[in-house]
Amino acid sequence: DTAVSQTPKYLVTQMGNDKSIKCEQNLGHDTMYWYKQDSKKFLKIMFSYNNKELIINETVPNRFSPKSPDKAHLNLHINSLELGDSAVYFCASSQDIWQANEKLFFGSGTQLSVL
Amino acid sequence: LAKTTQPISMDSYEGQEVNITCSHNNIATNDYITWYQQFPSQGPRFIIQGYKTKVTNEVASLFIPADRKSSTLSLPRVSLSDTAVYYCLVGAGNTDKLIFGTGTRLQVFP
Numbered sequence: 001d002t003a004v005s006q007t008p009k010y011l012v013t014q015m016g017n018d019k020s021i022k023c024e025q026n027l028g029h030d031t032m033y034w035y036k037q038d039s040k041k042f043l044k045i046m047f048s049y050n051n052k053e054l055i056i057n058e059t060v061p062n063r064f065s066p067k068s069p070d071k072a073h074l075n076l077h078i079n080s081l082e083l084g085d086s087a088v089y090f091c092a093s094s095q096d097i098w099q100a101n102e103k104l105f106f107g108s109g110t111q112l113s114v115l
Numbered sequence: 116l117a118k119t120t121q122p123i124s125m126d127s128y129e130g131q132e133v134n135i136t137c138s139h140n141n142i143a144t145n146d147y148i149t150w151y152q153q154f155p156s157q158g159p160r161f162i163i164q165g166y167k168t169k170v171t172n173e174v175a176s177l178f179i180p181a182d183r184k185s186s187t188l189s190l191p192r193v194s195l196s197d198t199a200v201y202y203c204l205v206g207a208g209n210t211d212k213l214i215f216g217t218g219t220r221l222q223v224f225p
Contacts, residue, residue: 004158033213041200043159043215056210090158100207101147101166106158 003027006091006107013081014115021076021110023091031055031097032074033104034066035090043090049074050097078112086114118142118211119203124220133190135219137203140184145207148179148186153200153218162201163188190221198223 006023013019025032033056034046048056049068063079078085091107120138127133139148147166151159163170165177165186176189190197201219206212 035215042217043153043202045210045213045215048210048213056213092158097210097213100145100212101149101164102212103149103161103164104151104159104213106160109156109158 002107004091004093004105004107006089006110008110009108010111010113012113012115015081015083017081018077018079019081019112020078021089021091021112023074023076023107025072025091025093025105027093027105029093029095029105030071031094031102032068032071033092033094034074034076035092035106037088037090037109039087047074047076048097055097081112081114083114086112088112118146118205118214119216121201121203121216121219123217124222126222126224127193128224129194130192133193133197133221133223135188135190135201135203135221136185137188137205138185139203139205142183142205143207146183146205147207147212148177148183149204149212150175150177150188151202151204151215153202154198159202159215193221193223195223195225197221 004025031050033048047066052068088109094102149164150162153159170177178187
């Protein structure tokens with residue numbers, strides 16, 4: 001079983017569309033994250049939820065809205081997609097964000113291409 | 116911004132030992148040092164973590180001097196499959212430990 005799974009793996013869409021990426025972890029972790037990796041390979045944290053509570057909300061356009069129905073799931077909805085949103089989006093989880101020795105477990109990524 | 120500085124890239128040959136050093140001059144008392152490996156088209160993968168001295172697992176060793184202002188990831192006898200980007204992260208209960216820097220791109224040649 002994959003520890004952190006996200007779907008879809010590839011997402012190709014037109015500008016202006018709305019799309020969602022789903023993420024699930026079966027590790028029993030309390031904290032989940034969304035990261036964005038752009039074409040220059042910089043990996044930047046976007047959001048973090050701990051026990052369904054929003055903990056981190058980096059400077060991300062309002063068009064991005066995370067949703068955590070339970071602590072095993074963290075979905076990312078993106079409205080009005082723009083060309084600059086094209087990137088690889090990674091979901092991750094960890095035991096508890098407030099632990100000093102946290103280790104992150106990543107999904108395999110969703111390659112989003114906005115045309 | 117990341118609290119760490121690493122070389123942008125390194126080259127090696129199969130069978131050699133590779134040492135990647137990470138500088139973290141502003142490391143705090145409670146901070147841990149964690150290394151991740153990322154292959155193309157995959158998410159980062161945890162390799163090793165330490166607080167002080169030396170840590171070794173089946174994949175790598177991590178050397179941390181007494182002042183903890185730097186750390187060195189050591190990969191013994193690398194193979195082509197070790198070609199990847201290696202990230203050093205430093206932090207504790209705050210969010211610093213979640214911030215990835217530019218990483219070190221290791222290229223292993225036959």
